[in-house]
Amino acid sequence: MLSDVFRRWPAVAAATVLTFAGIASPAWAQTTKSLPSPESVFGFPVGADYKLFTYDQSIDYFKRLAAASNRIRLITVGKTSFGKPWTAAIISSPANLARLDQIRAVNMRLAHPQGLTDSAARRLAAQGRAIVDISGGLHASEIAGSQQDIVVNWCRARDASPGQPVPPMELYQKYVGHDNNRDSYMLNVIESRVIQRTWREWEPDIIYVQHQSSPFPTRIWLPPFADPVGLRVPPIMAREVNAIGTRIAEELDGNGQPGAVSQLETYDAWYPGYIDYMPMYQNIAAWWTETQGGNCATPRTTTVDSLPPAYRDLRPTSLYVSPWAEGKWGLRDAVDYMVTADLATLNYAAKFKSELLYNRRATRSHNSVRVRRTRTSFRRISTTPWLPPSCSSAWRSWECA
Numbered sequence: 001m002l003s004d005v006f007r008r009w010p011a012v013a014a015a016t017v018l019t020f021a022g023i024a025s026p027a028w029a030q031t032t033k034s035l036p037s038p039e040s041v042f043g044f045p046v047g048a049d050y051k052l053f054t055y056d057q058s059i060d061y062f063k064r065l066a067a068a069s070n071r072i073r074l075i076t077v078g079k080t081s082f083g084k085p086w087t088a089a090i091i092s093s094p095a096n097l098a099r100l101d102q103i104r105a106v107n108m109r110l111a112h113p114q115g116l117t118d119s120a121a122r123r124l125a126a127q128g129r130a131i132v133d134i135s136g137g138l139h140a141s142e143i144a145g146s147q148q149d150i151v152v153n154w155c156r157a158r159d160a161s162p163g164q165p166v167p168p169m170e171l172y173q174k175y176v177g178h179d180n181n182r183d184s185y186m187l188n189v190i191e192s193r194v195i196q197r198t199w200r201e202w203e204p205d206i207i208y209v210q211h212q213s214s215p216f217p218t219r220i221w222l223p224p225f226a227d228p229v230g231l232r233v234p235p236i237m238a239r240e241v242n243a244i245g246t247r248i249a250e251e252l253d254g255n256g257q258p259g260a261v262s263q264l265e266t267y268d269a270w271y272p273g274y275i276d277y278m279p280m281y282q283n284i285a286a287w288w289t290e291t292q293g294g295n296c297a298t299p300r301t302t303t304v305d306s307l308p309p310a311y312r313d314l315r316p317t318s319l320y321v322s323p324w325a326e327g328k329w330g331l332r333d334a335v336d337y338m339v340t341a342d343l344a345t346l347n348y349a350a351k352f353k354s355e356l357l358y359n360r361r362a363t364r365s366h367n368s369v370r371v372r373r374t375r376t377s378f379r380r381i382s383t384t385p386w387l388p389p390s391c392s393s394a395w396r397s398w399e400c401a
Helices: 002-008 038-042 055-068 100-111 118-127 149-160 177-182 190-202 235-254 278-282 331-351 353-374 392-397
Strands: 016-021 072-079 085-091 130-135 206-211 285-291 300-302 327-329
Touching (some): 055 085, 055 149, 100 190, 130 190, 130 331, 130 353, 206 331, 235 278, 235 331, 278 285, 285 331, 331 353
Parallel strands (some): 130 206, 206 285
Antiparallel strands (some): 016 130, 072 085, 300 327
Protein backbone atom coordinates (compact mmCIF):
# COMPACT_ATOMS: atom_id res chain seq x y z
CA MET A 1 0.00 0.00 0.00
CA LEU A 2 1.00 3.66 -0.26
CA SER A 3 1.77 3.76 3.45
CA ASP A 4 4.27 0.93 3.00
CA VAL A 5 6.21 3.01 0.50
CA PHE A 6 6.15 6.03 2.82
CA ARG A 7 7.48 4.00 5.72
CA ARG A 8 10.35 2.74 3.55
CA TRP A 9 11.80 6.18 2.91
CA PRO A 10 10.96 8.69 5.63
CA ALA A 11 13.17 11.79 5.52
CA VAL A 12 14.73 10.95 2.15
CA ALA A 13 15.15 14.16 0.18
CA ALA A 14 13.47 14.43 -3.14
CA ALA A 15 12.36 17.97 -3.65
CA THR A 16 8.70 17.12 -3.72
CA VAL A 17 6.44 14.11 -3.37
CA LEU A 18 3.17 14.13 -5.29
CA THR A 19 0.67 11.52 -4.18
CA PHE A 20 -2.78 10.70 -5.43
CA ALA A 21 -5.45 9.93 -2.86
CA GLY A 22 -8.77 8.34 -3.62
CA ILE A 23 -10.62 5.07 -3.51
CA ALA A 24 -8.24 2.13 -3.55
CA SER A 25 -8.38 -0.03 -6.64
CA PRO A 26 -7.48 -3.68 -7.25
CA ALA A 27 -4.30 -2.41 -8.90
CA TRP A 28 -2.75 -2.15 -5.44
CA ALA A 29 -2.53 -5.92 -5.51
CA GLN A 30 -0.16 -5.93 -8.48
CA THR A 31 3.15 -7.53 -7.71
CA THR A 32 6.12 -5.39 -6.78
CA LYS A 33 9.74 -6.40 -6.41
CA SER A 34 11.20 -6.38 -2.94
CA LEU A 35 11.80 -2.74 -2.02
CA PRO A 36 15.36 -1.82 -1.03
CA SER A 37 15.67 -0.71 2.58
CA PRO A 38 17.34 2.61 3.39
CA GLU A 39 20.01 0.72 5.31
CA SER A 40 21.00 -1.18 2.18
CA VAL A 41 21.79 2.09 0.41
CA PHE A 42 22.98 4.42 3.19
CA GLY A 43 24.61 1.88 5.47
CA PHE A 44 22.55 2.98 8.50
CA PRO A 45 18.87 3.46 9.38
CA VAL A 46 17.22 6.76 8.48
CA GLY A 47 17.21 8.96 11.56
CA ALA A 48 20.14 7.26 13.29
CA ASP A 49 21.93 9.46 15.82
CA TYR A 50 24.82 11.47 14.32
CA LYS A 51 24.24 9.94 10.85
CA LEU A 52 23.33 11.92 7.74
CA PHE A 53 23.33 11.08 4.03
CA THR A 54 23.97 13.30 1.02
CA TYR A 55 21.62 14.59 -1.64
CA ASP A 56 23.10 12.25 -4.25
CA GLN A 57 22.58 9.28 -1.94
CA SER A 58 18.94 10.21 -1.40
CA ILE A 59 18.26 10.58 -5.13
CA ASP A 60 20.00 7.26 -5.76
CA TYR A 61 17.67 5.64 -3.23
CA PHE A 62 14.63 7.08 -4.96
CA LYS A 63 15.89 5.71 -8.26
CA ARG A 64 16.22 2.26 -6.71
CA LEU A 65 12.68 2.50 -5.33
CA ALA A 66 11.34 3.49 -8.74
CA ALA A 67 13.16 0.55 -10.35
CA ALA A 68 11.70 -1.88 -7.80
CA SER A 69 8.11 -0.59 -7.56
CA ASN A 70 5.29 0.04 -10.00
CA ARG A 71 3.84 2.66 -7.62
CA ILE A 72 6.46 5.40 -7.94
CA ARG A 73 7.58 7.51 -10.87
CA LEU A 74 10.35 10.11 -10.84
CA ILE A 75 10.20 13.29 -12.89
CA THR A 76 12.55 16.27 -13.24
CA VAL A 77 10.72 19.55 -12.74
CA GLY A 78 13.63 21.97 -13.24
CA LYS A 79 17.02 22.97 -11.89
CA THR A 80 18.10 24.75 -8.73
CA SER A 81 20.18 27.92 -8.48
CA PHE A 82 23.20 25.63 -8.10
CA GLY A 83 22.35 23.86 -11.36
CA LYS A 84 21.28 20.60 -9.77
CA PRO A 85 18.34 18.72 -11.28
CA TRP A 86 15.17 18.98 -9.21
CA THR A 87 13.48 15.63 -8.75
CA ALA A 88 9.88 14.98 -7.77
CA ALA A 89 8.49 11.55 -6.89
CA ILE A 90 4.95 10.71 -7.95
CA ILE A 91 3.48 7.92 -5.82
CA SER A 92 0.16 6.20 -6.39
CA SER A 93 -1.42 2.98 -7.58
CA PRO A 94 -0.33 1.57 -10.96
CA ALA A 95 -3.82 2.30 -12.26
CA ASN A 96 -3.53 5.98 -11.34
CA LEU A 97 -0.02 6.28 -12.73
CA ALA A 98 -1.31 4.88 -16.01
CA ARG A 99 -3.80 7.75 -16.34
CA LEU A 100 -1.83 10.71 -15.04
CA ASP A 101 -2.87 12.91 -17.96
CA GLN A 102 -6.54 12.33 -17.17
CA ILE A 103 -6.02 13.04 -13.46
CA ARG A 104 -4.17 16.25 -14.26
CA ALA A 105 -6.88 17.31 -16.69
CA VAL A 106 -9.57 16.91 -14.04
CA ASN A 107 -7.61 18.97 -11.53
CA MET A 108 -6.84 21.67 -14.08
CA ARG A 109 -10.51 21.98 -15.03
CA LEU A 110 -11.66 22.25 -11.43
CA ALA A 111 -8.91 24.75 -10.61
CA HIS A 112 -9.88 26.89 -13.63
CA PRO A 113 -13.67 26.46 -13.65
CA GLN A 114 -14.77 29.20 -16.02
CA GLY A 115 -17.98 27.95 -17.65
CA LEU A 116 -18.05 24.75 -15.59
CA THR A 117 -21.51 23.98 -14.23
CA ASP A 118 -22.07 22.78 -10.70
CA SER A 119 -23.27 19.36 -11.84
CA ALA A 120 -20.27 18.91 -14.15
CA ALA A 121 -17.91 19.91 -11.33
CA ARG A 122 -19.42 17.30 -9.03
CA ARG A 123 -19.02 14.62 -11.71
CA LEU A 124 -15.37 15.54 -12.21
CA ALA A 125 -14.76 15.55 -8.45
CA ALA A 126 -16.20 12.05 -8.21
CA GLN A 127 -14.01 10.81 -11.07
CA GLY A 128 -10.79 12.52 -10.02
CA ARG A 129 -8.07 11.88 -7.49
CA ALA A 130 -6.80 14.30 -4.87
CA ILE A 131 -3.23 15.38 -5.61
CA VAL A 132 -1.21 15.91 -2.42
CA ASP A 133 2.15 17.70 -2.57
CA ILE A 134 4.37 16.89 0.44
CA SER A 135 7.73 18.68 0.67
CA GLY A 136 10.44 18.44 3.30
CA GLY A 137 13.40 20.31 1.87
CA LEU A 138 12.60 24.02 1.92
CA HIS A 139 15.15 24.82 4.64
CA ALA A 140 18.23 22.62 4.46
CA SER A 141 19.10 23.07 8.14
CA GLU A 142 15.83 21.32 9.07
CA ILE A 143 17.20 17.88 8.42
CA ALA A 144 14.43 15.49 9.45
CA GLY A 145 12.47 16.29 6.30
CA SER A 146 15.47 16.17 3.98
CA GLN A 147 19.23 16.07 4.08
CA GLN A 148 21.18 18.30 1.74
CA ASP A 149 24.88 18.56 1.05
CA ILE A 150 25.57 22.04 2.45
CA VAL A 151 24.25 21.10 5.88
CA VAL A 152 25.54 17.52 5.82
CA ASN A 153 29.08 18.68 5.00
CA TRP A 154 28.95 21.37 7.70
CA CYS A 155 27.75 18.86 10.31
CA ARG A 156 30.46 16.39 9.37
CA ALA A 157 33.13 19.09 9.63
CA ARG A 158 31.82 20.10 13.06
CA ASP A 159 31.73 16.53 14.34
CA ALA A 160 35.20 15.79 12.99
CA SER A 161 36.73 18.51 15.20
CA PRO A 162 34.85 18.54 18.51
CA GLY A 163 35.27 21.77 20.42
CA GLN A 164 36.94 23.54 17.51
CA PRO A 165 35.37 26.53 15.76
CA VAL A 166 33.70 25.77 12.44
CA PRO A 167 33.16 28.44 9.76
CA PRO A 168 29.56 29.59 9.35
CA MET A 169 27.40 27.51 7.07
CA GLU A 170 27.09 28.88 3.54
CA LEU A 171 23.69 29.99 2.29
CA TYR A 172 21.58 27.00 1.36
CA GLN A 173 19.73 29.04 -1.20
CA LYS A 174 22.39 30.64 -3.35
CA TYR A 175 21.13 34.20 -2.95
CA VAL A 176 18.54 34.49 -0.18
CA GLY A 177 19.30 31.65 2.24
CA HIS A 178 16.53 30.99 4.74
CA ASP A 179 14.33 33.63 3.10
CA ASN A 180 13.53 31.28 0.22
CA ASN A 181 10.25 30.93 2.11
CA ARG A 182 9.44 34.65 1.70
CA ASP A 183 9.50 34.84 -2.09
CA SER A 184 6.19 33.38 -3.14
CA TYR A 185 4.59 36.47 -4.62
CA MET A 186 7.69 38.14 -6.10
CA LEU A 187 9.30 34.97 -7.55
CA ASN A 188 12.78 36.47 -7.45
CA VAL A 189 14.73 33.21 -7.27
CA ILE A 190 14.74 30.25 -9.62
CA GLU A 191 13.44 27.81 -7.01
CA SER A 192 10.31 29.90 -6.45
CA ARG A 193 9.61 29.89 -10.18
CA VAL A 194 10.13 26.16 -10.52
CA ILE A 195 7.73 25.50 -7.66
CA GLN A 196 5.04 27.80 -9.03
CA ARG A 197 5.29 26.36 -12.53
CA THR A 198 5.10 22.81 -11.19
CA TRP A 199 2.03 23.66 -9.12
CA ARG A 200 0.35 25.21 -12.15
CA GLU A 201 1.09 22.09 -14.18
CA TRP A 202 -0.43 19.79 -11.56
CA GLU A 203 -2.82 21.99 -9.54
CA PRO A 204 -2.51 19.98 -6.30
CA ASP A 205 -5.43 19.98 -3.87
CA ILE A 206 -3.18 19.93 -0.79
CA ILE A 207 0.29 21.43 -0.29
CA TYR A 208 2.05 20.41 2.93
CA VAL A 209 5.58 21.62 3.70
CA GLN A 210 7.54 20.26 6.67
CA HIS A 211 9.77 22.47 8.81
CA GLN A 212 11.67 21.86 12.02
CA SER A 213 11.42 24.66 14.57
CA SER A 214 8.74 23.67 17.05
CA PRO A 215 8.93 25.87 20.18
CA PHE A 216 10.50 23.94 23.07
CA PRO A 217 9.24 21.80 24.74
CA THR A 218 6.46 21.08 22.22
CA ARG A 219 7.23 18.31 19.74
CA ILE A 220 5.36 19.51 16.65
CA TRP A 221 3.51 22.70 15.86
CA LEU A 222 0.65 22.43 13.38
CA PRO A 223 -2.49 24.35 12.31
CA PRO A 224 -4.79 26.00 13.29
CA PHE A 225 -2.55 29.06 12.92
CA ALA A 226 -2.19 31.85 15.43
CA ASP A 227 -3.91 35.14 14.66
CA PRO A 228 -3.76 37.13 12.49
CA VAL A 229 -4.44 34.83 9.56
CA GLY A 230 -4.32 35.79 5.91
CA LEU A 231 -6.66 38.57 4.88
CA ARG A 232 -9.17 37.42 2.24
CA VAL A 233 -8.06 33.79 2.31
CA PRO A 234 -11.03 31.69 1.11
CA PRO A 235 -12.85 30.48 4.26
CA ILE A 236 -13.33 26.95 2.90
CA MET A 237 -9.58 26.55 2.43
CA ALA A 238 -8.89 27.84 5.93
CA ARG A 239 -11.45 25.41 7.39
CA GLU A 240 -9.88 22.51 5.50
CA VAL A 241 -6.42 23.34 6.83
CA ASN A 242 -7.73 23.62 10.39
CA ALA A 243 -9.47 20.26 10.05
CA ILE A 244 -6.37 18.53 8.67
CA GLY A 245 -4.14 20.00 11.38
CA THR A 246 -6.51 18.72 14.04
CA ARG A 247 -6.60 15.33 12.34
CA ILE A 248 -2.79 15.13 12.36
CA ALA A 249 -2.76 15.88 16.10
CA GLU A 250 -5.36 13.17 16.73
CA GLU A 251 -3.35 10.54 14.83
CA LEU A 252 -0.17 11.53 16.66
CA ASP A 253 -1.87 11.01 20.02
CA GLY A 254 -3.33 7.74 18.75
CA ASN A 255 0.22 6.59 17.97
CA GLY A 256 1.49 7.53 21.43
CA GLN A 257 3.36 10.58 20.07
CA PRO A 258 2.57 13.42 22.52
CA GLY A 259 3.47 17.08 22.34
CA ALA A 260 1.46 18.38 19.35
CA VAL A 261 0.44 22.02 19.71
CA SER A 262 -1.49 24.55 17.63
CA GLN A 263 -1.71 28.35 17.48
CA LEU A 264 0.63 29.78 20.19
CA GLU A 265 2.01 33.22 19.32
CA THR A 266 4.75 31.81 17.15
CA TYR A 267 3.25 31.02 13.76
CA ASP A 268 0.61 33.27 12.31
CA ALA A 269 -0.39 33.33 8.66
CA TRP A 270 -0.55 37.04 7.97
CA TYR A 271 2.33 37.41 5.51
CA PRO A 272 1.15 36.52 1.97
CA GLY A 273 4.59 35.60 0.62
CA TYR A 274 5.15 32.33 2.46
CA ILE A 275 5.56 29.70 -0.20
CA ASP A 276 3.69 27.20 1.97
CA TYR A 277 0.74 29.54 2.64
CA MET A 278 0.38 31.68 -0.47
CA PRO A 279 -1.38 28.81 -2.34
CA MET A 280 -4.35 29.43 -0.04
CA TYR A 281 -5.02 32.50 -2.18
CA GLN A 282 -5.09 30.16 -5.18
CA ASN A 283 -7.79 28.03 -3.55
CA ILE A 284 -5.44 25.26 -2.40
CA ALA A 285 -5.35 23.93 1.16
CA ALA A 286 -1.74 24.78 2.11
CA TRP A 287 0.15 24.83 5.38
CA TRP A 288 3.33 23.88 7.15
CA THR A 289 4.29 22.11 10.36
CA GLU A 290 7.27 22.62 12.66
CA THR A 291 8.78 19.51 14.27
CA GLN A 292 11.18 19.69 17.20
CA GLY A 293 14.93 19.66 16.73
CA GLY A 294 17.53 19.27 13.99
CA ASN A 295 21.07 20.03 15.15
CA CYS A 296 23.05 17.64 12.96
CA ALA A 297 21.21 14.52 14.18
CA THR A 298 22.52 15.07 17.70
CA PRO A 299 20.07 13.66 20.28
CA ARG A 300 18.94 15.66 23.30
CA THR A 301 17.67 14.43 26.65
CA THR A 302 15.44 16.63 28.79
CA THR A 303 13.77 16.29 32.19
CA VAL A 304 10.69 17.96 33.59
CA ASP A 305 12.93 20.23 35.68
CA SER A 306 14.57 21.55 32.50
CA LEU A 307 11.28 22.64 30.91
CA PRO A 308 10.36 26.33 30.83
CA PRO A 309 8.44 27.27 34.01
CA ALA A 310 5.13 27.66 32.19
CA TYR A 311 5.29 24.02 31.06
CA ARG A 312 6.58 22.23 34.17
CA ASP A 313 3.19 21.41 35.64
CA LEU A 314 2.34 19.47 32.43
CA ARG A 315 -1.14 20.92 32.50
CA PRO A 316 -3.09 20.21 29.29
CA THR A 317 -4.57 23.15 27.43
CA SER A 318 -7.19 23.13 24.71
CA LEU A 319 -4.60 23.14 21.91
CA TYR A 320 -1.78 21.33 23.77
CA VAL A 321 -3.68 18.44 25.26
CA SER A 322 -0.83 15.92 25.52
CA PRO A 323 2.18 17.83 26.89
CA TRP A 324 5.67 16.50 26.33
CA ALA A 325 7.24 15.62 29.68
CA GLU A 326 10.80 14.39 29.34
CA GLY A 327 13.09 11.88 27.67
CA LYS A 328 15.52 11.49 24.80
CA TRP A 329 14.65 13.13 21.47
CA GLY A 330 16.63 12.25 18.38
CA LEU A 331 16.40 12.66 14.65
CA ARG A 332 14.43 9.42 14.32
CA ASP A 333 11.74 10.76 16.65
CA ALA A 334 11.33 13.82 14.43
CA VAL A 335 11.18 11.59 11.35
CA ASP A 336 8.50 9.41 12.93
CA TYR A 337 6.35 12.43 13.83
CA MET A 338 6.63 13.70 10.26
CA VAL A 339 5.67 10.33 8.80
CA THR A 340 2.58 10.24 11.02
CA ALA A 341 1.68 13.73 9.81
CA ASP A 342 2.17 12.63 6.19
CA LEU A 343 -0.07 9.62 6.56
CA ALA A 344 -2.74 11.59 8.45
CA THR A 345 -2.78 14.09 5.58
CA LEU A 346 -3.12 11.31 3.01
CA ASN A 347 -5.84 9.61 5.03
CA TYR A 348 -7.80 12.86 5.07
CA ALA A 349 -7.32 13.36 1.34
CA ALA A 350 -8.52 9.85 0.59
CA LYS A 351 -11.56 10.10 2.84
CA PHE A 352 -12.66 13.54 1.64
CA LYS A 353 -11.34 13.34 -1.90
CA SER A 354 -14.51 14.51 -3.66
CA GLU A 355 -14.93 17.46 -1.30
CA LEU A 356 -11.34 18.59 -1.79
CA LEU A 357 -11.68 18.52 -5.56
CA TYR A 358 -15.12 20.12 -5.68
CA ASN A 359 -14.12 22.87 -3.27
CA ARG A 360 -11.44 24.06 -5.70
CA ARG A 361 -14.20 24.92 -8.18
CA ALA A 362 -16.71 26.17 -5.63
CA THR A 363 -14.24 28.44 -3.88
CA ARG A 364 -12.78 29.91 -7.04
CA SER A 365 -16.14 30.49 -8.70
CA HIS A 366 -17.80 32.14 -5.73
CA ASN A 367 -14.78 34.13 -4.56
CA SER A 368 -13.64 35.38 -7.95
CA VAL A 369 -17.10 36.54 -8.96
CA ARG A 370 -17.64 38.31 -5.65
CA VAL A 371 -14.21 40.00 -5.74
CA ARG A 372 -14.61 41.23 -9.30
CA ARG A 373 -18.08 42.62 -8.63
CA THR A 374 -17.23 44.45 -5.44
CA ARG A 375 -13.64 45.70 -5.77
CA THR A 376 -11.83 48.06 -8.06
CA SER A 377 -9.63 46.28 -10.56
CA PHE A 378 -5.90 46.98 -10.67
CA ARG A 379 -4.61 48.21 -13.98
CA ARG A 380 -1.87 46.10 -15.53
CA ILE A 381 1.18 48.30 -15.99
CA SER A 382 3.53 45.89 -17.73
CA THR A 383 3.08 42.49 -19.30
CA THR A 384 6.81 41.74 -19.44
CA PRO A 385 8.52 40.61 -16.21
CA TRP A 386 11.92 41.97 -15.29
CA LEU A 387 14.63 39.48 -16.22
CA PRO A 388 18.24 39.17 -15.11
CA PRO A 389 20.67 39.96 -17.97
CA SER A 390 21.46 36.28 -18.53
CA CYS A 391 17.87 35.16 -18.97
CA SER A 392 15.50 36.57 -21.61
CA SER A 393 13.59 33.67 -23.16
CA ALA A 394 15.21 31.12 -20.84
CA TRP A 395 13.19 32.58 -17.98
CA ARG A 396 10.06 31.09 -19.48
CA SER A 397 11.60 27.63 -19.24
CA TRP A 398 12.33 28.37 -15.57
CA GLU A 399 15.95 27.41 -15.96
CA CYS A 400 17.88 30.69 -16.25
CA ALA A 401 20.91 30.75 -13.97
